[in-house]
Amino acid sequence: MGSLLTNVKAKMAIYAHERVRGVLVGEYGSVFKGRSMDFDDLREYIPGDDIKDIDWKATARSGATRIRRYIAVRKHNIMLVIDTGRNMTAVTDSGSSKKDTVIMLAGVIGTVALKHGDLVGMVSGDKGHSRYHPLKTGMTHLERLLQVIDTSVVDESDESNIASQLEYVVRNVRRKMIVVVISDEIEFDESVRSVVKRLRAQHEILWLRVSDADLTMRSFIADVEQIGHILPAFIRRNKTVMAAFRREEAENRQKFERELNRMAIATETVSSEEEAVPKVFRLLERHRSARYT
Structure with a gap:
């Protein structure tokens, strides 16, 4: 099995030149500067x-x-909360692999955090279970976390439900953390709102969403939440139905961002591996604004 972290670093070099990567590390340091206190x-x-x-x-x-x-506390504690459910076997609205995009995002954040001297842990899982990976340092540790994501996101996984992983953190993680959530595009329903409020009371939160495919633009769409189920073509050809679908999708995205903004939680939506570095950079900028405004 090849090194996923090596691939992440190679792609970081392609998608962002050295100065941009240096600015990213500097931005991270400016947001999470100083010592956290227990x-x-x-x-x-x-x-x-x-x-x-x-x-x-x-x-x-x-x-x-x-x-x-x-x-x-000399080091910050960075907890990645990762959706590794079946939904992540799909593609984004750019046609990129959701799993590859998640691995790239986790790799970028983990690399920057470790370079800053921080500890990185992870809670990953699906609707049926959550798995805890303790805080550690070192690139070998980060490689193991990325391998867990890679091997966990398969068609046989249970469906995604990031609220399950957030609930796990609320119940089991007592020390103050910087929680970085990487999820599917979810609906901000009451179950999500409740757990996020409780999580926000104890931890800092940043949220990255991996975009869903645009069902109105693709000629062949499988619903990964119901394996083997294909969306009928006649539905996608119905302009009225598709227009209503697009409105509802846009409203759900706006509602999600609005709810997180009210809690001063920065969020970004990512469509591809190429966007990982600029979107993480922008997320840090937004988080800093949320903290000081």
Whole structure:
């Protein structure tokens, strides 16, 4: 089996020259600069302490003003949350492989994070199960994560349901993380809204969506959610039905972005491996704007 990370780096060299890649690393560093802080313990308030560190619940329980103390964490914790369900066996609206696009995105983010000295972990899976890959450093570790994505996205996989992986993170990951979600184009329904709100309360979130194929433009479309089911040609030839479909699809995309914007979560939609570097760069820019506006 060839090295997926080597392929990612080769494509990064093709799609973005050295200066652009350097700017990408610099942008990452400017967004996630400094040291993250983990809670350590409580102590009594001393005049001069920042009042923002007062733990009001502990103060009420003890009857004395209590301050939350933190310890510096030298490395950031980057948690990739990856959809490896059956939906990712399809193609994007550019005709590119969704799986290859996901691998490219995960590879770009992981490479930049590791160069910055951060730790990278992953939660991957489908509707039926989620799999946790602990935080580690090193390019060998990143290669293993990419291989997991590659071998997991197959026709026999259960259907995609990124809410399952997000729920896994909410329930099992306590330490503060920078969560980078890479998903299919999903509908922002109540189940997704609920889990994202809970996740957002504890972690920073960035979201990359891999675009769906344009069903109105392709001559032969298979529904990967129902293996073997083919969308009838007479439906695709019906202009009224297709116009309604395009409106609903556009509304769903706008709703998704609107909901995430309300939570100050940056998001980008990616259609191909070629777009990976510029879209990750733009995602970081949008995340920085969301944090400081």
